Amino acid sequence: MPNVSRILKIGAIVLLAVAVLAFPGVAPNPYILSAGVLVLNYAVLSTSWNFVGGFTGYISLGHGALAGLGAYGTGLLVAKGGLPPFLALFLSAAIVAALAVPIGFAALRVRGASFVIVSISLVLILLLVFQSWASVTGGSRGLVVPRPFDLSRPEHHRVFYYLFAALLAAALVAWWLIDRSRFGLGLKSIREDEDKAEALGTATFTYKLIVFVVSAAFTALAGGMYALWFGDLDPVFQFSILTGSYLVLMALLGGVRQLFGPVAGAIIVGVALEYFKVEYGDTPLHLVATGLLLALVVLFMPDGILPAVGDLLKRFDRSQRSSIREVSAAELREQRLKEQAGTETGGKGTGDDGTGRTAMTEAGGTTR
Amino acid sequence: MASELELTDIVAGYGRAAPVLRGFSVEVPAGKIVCLVGPNGAGKSTVLKVAGGLLKPRDGKVLVGGADVTGRGPQAMLKAGVSLVLQGHSVFREMTVEENVLLGAYTMKDKAKIAQRVSFVKEVFPVVADRWGSLAGLLSGGQQKQVEFARSLMVDPKVVLLDEPSMGLDPKATGTVFEQVVRMRDAGTAVLLVEQNARRALETADLGCVLDLGRVHISGPAQQLLADPQLGELYLGGRPAEPPVQPKI
Structure with missing residues (x-):
């Protein structure tokens, strides 16, 4: 007989899928719909971050830079290269994936706090480059990206909402497949103890590099899709350390070892960020709230919300009731x-x- | 008898410091347990690091099954047939017993062979079969050590290197661990054992080797070393305890 927690898990997934697909139909106005697009964008970015963070335990604060590269790559290929928008999107992701090889080659040689610092430096370097190289990137004036569809604003949001949902589904399937593969087993051993993993024959550096490139490709796709949806890019927002911090917070909040952890985190943090912006405008209150939330998660739910909920459900499931020895x-x-x-x-x-x-x-x- | 592992005139150390091993040599014959004993700082764990490919020797040769593998890394040593079980608890605590054991076969590609090795280790270590789906971190210390042994046997090694397998275990679990070391030997694997619990290790081993200041002080059949009173005083914590005298009633 299937156990209760398994049934609940499947039920929750179906409910989430139905809710995501039904949201544009019930959104009361275009603003709420655009907030939904933003939350889905966060969900894709956070899930993409979780390829590196969740599997290897390497905390990257530089994923905002990879998203920015994807966004600017797509924007420039469309605005200056004249390429069709979705060809530009995939070409840009391929370029970012190729760039991720030398970036990863340099960054993944160090671990722990050193890796975090290297990832931050990537954001700062790219911010300077994209701000200074005004003849190509538009510099601080920004870059206007032509819209791919000639649609009304609500319809534009609706179409991109479903495109982001499809991209999220692709990222989740990729994460799920890796999680169940021999490759995933090797990655998880790196997360647990990299030296032990190496002693057992795992090609640790190659594995980290491969998963970093996969993560960069999905991150760039999310960034590029954002460029096509939003239509206006500014280096200050595209290459921001805050973006990387939000992604880490979302994944930690939901649970980095869970398939749907970053999605859950993105929904909570994304909605909260929009709420603070609407209620309190441009005050830094949302940053204070974000910092507080991060501190609370690390202190009281180090494994994230989903594992905490899972443990709670296990208490009600007699067939899964276990001793301390599991x-x-x-x-x-x-x-x-x-x-x-x-x-x-x-x-x-x-x-x-x-x-x-x-x-x-x-x-x-x-x-x- | 042919040696599965042979270390000859090894000079090895860390960084620019003076070498820890200064011309150390040992042979591990097929199907035998060779035990390295000696005081702290003698270089016992360094021997295993050199044999396991974690430390490149400055001089000397490492032969596995007669082939020269000197200076090769841990992956190459695994492929050559040398499997290392590190000091302390080295299971991946947040992974299941199954995942831990399968990680031992990470250098193998043949799925049928992997399945065959899984059946074998489950047979040799029943606790692995019993706790197959459990998180390894939830097992007791002795059980975790058996998971590590099972993992080390997945590649069908010629030699298993064991670094202080009884560390941190209670006497009962220590007894079980040494029984499992004998089972590994009986299953056809040569074992190079480093152990602080020198007397217990020599009782289990076929051959012994006393290491002091980076060199072999004395070597020979383990029982012979145990019986040597001078050696007992110097390296085995004194003479074996006399049986207590029963008071006359």
């Missing part, structure tokens, strides 16, 4: 039946080698 009641019952059968037939169920017996004793001991 042996469910059903498993224990089965073990005891095996033990009894072994005793009756004189087999090894009683653990004549000492090892099986140890496991059973401990499991039994913790549930008394």
